[in-house]
Amino acid sequence: MRVKRVVARDIQEAMMKIKSELGDDAVILHTRYFKEGGFLGLFRKKYVEVTAAVDTISNEASKEHNLVSRGCLEKEQTNAENGVGSEFTEMKTMMQEMSSMIENFGQTQFSKTGQNLYNRLKKQGIEDKTAQKVVESTLEEYAKEPFQTADELNKKLFTNLLKPINKAKYVPAVEKFNRPKIRTFIGPTGVGKTTTIAKLAAIDAVIEKKKVAMITVDTYRIAAVEQLKTIGEIMNVPVKVIYTPENLKECLQKMLENDVIYIDTAGRSHKNTLQVNELKSYIDNANSDEIFLTLSSTIKYLDIKDILKTYKDLNISSLIFTKLDETSDYGSIYNVACDDRYSISYFTNGQNIPDDIEVAEPIKLVQMLMKEQ
Numbered sequence: 370m371r372v373k374r375v376v377a378r379d380i381q382e383a384m385m386k387i388k389s390e391l392g393d394d395a396v397i398l399h400t401r402y403f404k405e406g407g408f409l410g411l412f413r414k415k416y417v418e419v420t421a422a423v424d425t426i427s428n429e430a431s432k433e434h435n436l437v438s439r440g441c442l443e444k445e446q447t448n449a450e451n452g453v454g455s456e457f458t459e460m461k462t463m464m465q466e467m468s469s470m471i472e473n474f475g476q477t478q479f480s481k482t483g484q485n486l487y488n489r490l491k492k493q494g495i496e497d498k499t500a501q502k503v504v505e506s507t508l509e510e511y512a513k514e515p516f517q518t519a520d521e522l523n524k525k526l527f528t529n530l531l532k533p534i535n536k537a538k539y540v541p542a543v544e545k546f547n548r549p550k551i552r553t554f555i556g557p558t559g560v561g562k563t564t565t566i567a568k569l570a571a572i573d574a575v576i577e578k579k580k581v582a583m584i585t586v587d588t589y590r591i592a593a594v595e596q597l598k599t600i601g602e603i604m605n606v607p608v609k610v611i612y613t614p615e616n617l618k619e620c621l622q623k624m625l626e627n628d629v630i631y632i633d634t635a636g637r638s639h640k641n642t643l644q645v646n647e648l649k650s651y652i653d654n655a656n657s658d659e660i661f662l663t664l665s666s667t668i669k670y671l672d673i674k675d676i677l678k679t680y681k682d683l684n685i686s687s688l689i690f691t692k693l694d695e696t697s698d699y700g701s702i703y704n705v706a707c708d709d710r711y712s713i714s715y716f717t718n719g720q721n722i723p724d725d726i727e728v729a730e731p732i733k734l735v736q737m738l739m740k741e742q
């Protein structure tokens with residue numbers, strides 16, 4: 370096969386050139402119009418570039434498809450696609466394979482079982498790559514030793530879902546002998562920071578009989594101070610209100626007799642850098658043992674990623690996911706758990722204090738993911 374590329378002022382001139390170079394049997398492979406030359410973008414000339422080929426093996430076949438004499442671009446392309454020799458057929462097959470590869474790029478082709486598993490994980494909002502890996506390892510195990518029942522398949526899926534998130538298990542900070550453990554809660558507005566503090570403080574104070582105190586630096590809303598004071602009164606736990614970061618440091622030094630101190634902060638939009646910086650100055654003065662970034666499980670994964678980026682310099686110890694009772698898609702939590710940088714400490718699943726909170730065991734997350742809806 371001989372291939373030739375010519376550039377001309379118009380299609381007729383191009384055809385003439387092709388004909389004289391490759392003869393009557395040439396087949397047009399590609400046509401492109403472009404502009405060139407001129408001055409400051411003006412007076413640019415229009416050209417046509419034609420790529421053609423002649424099949425040196427099957428000239429007989431190519432004669433039937435002589436395109437040059439027709440001078441019609443559309444027909445030329447169709448005939449080129451129909452092919453005039455084995456090389457053209459081969460080329461066409463390759464092109465088809467390539468375009469299907471491009472279409473399926475990033476998505477492995479699974480068997481029917483694999484596809485069902487994959488769809489199930491995607492429906493939960495699990496990221497593409499992760500879902501593929503989990504399904505691949507489940508299918509590999511199936512290939513070695515085919516499972517007999519759906520139950521067995523589910524068990525394998527369970528183990529493979531658990532593997533990447535085992536690292537997300539939270540290890541609480543060790544209790545101090547001579548000074549209180551300080552636990553600070555930050556996060557976007559309305560996610561349930563104050564309610565979560567109330568739950569944990571109640572467990573510590575009422576069930577574990579620890580000496581607990583609460584501090585709020587959320588003085589932007591009167592209701593926020595009132596909210597924590599009311600909770601404190603019910604649980605018989607003292608509540609301090611702090612107005613400046615320096616004030617926080619002094620206050621903490623006077624509270625050394627406590628076992629645990631909970632610090633509540635104002636909800637901050639991750640899009641407001643000023644607010645996040647102000648929060649940072651409180652954190653710098655708190656010398657916290659644990660900083661919990663509280664997130665609602667109803668937040669979209671894309672937004673969660675944004676929030677994590679904004680809070681990345683705040684020395685987060687662990688994440689808390691609230692309002693699990695308000696969603697049935699746990700994929701975003703799973704995606705975060707797959708990220709080595711984060712551990713997850715608690716899940717909350719309702720408004721009841723202190724009942725609706727549990728330690729975020731990775732196994733619980735997989736159980737929720739696997740629950741048929």
Ligand SMILES: Nc1nc2c(ncn2[C@@H]2O[C@H](COP(=O)(O)OP(=O)(O)OP(=O)(O)O)[C@@H](O)[C@H]2O)c(=O)[nH]1
Pocket residue numbers: 557558559560561562563564565587593634635636637691692693694695717718719720725
């Ligand atoms: N369904 C459900 N509601 C919850 C949960 N946790 C908190 N809430 C509710 O969410 C609302 C906001 O809770 P708060 O604790 O005030 O949230 P916050 O993050 O302190 O809010 P700001 O201080 O305004 O940023 C309240 O109505 C809570 O009862 C949960 O796990 N499930």
Ligand SMILES: [Mg+2]
Pocket residue numbers: 562563564587593633634635636
């Ligand atoms: Mg609050």
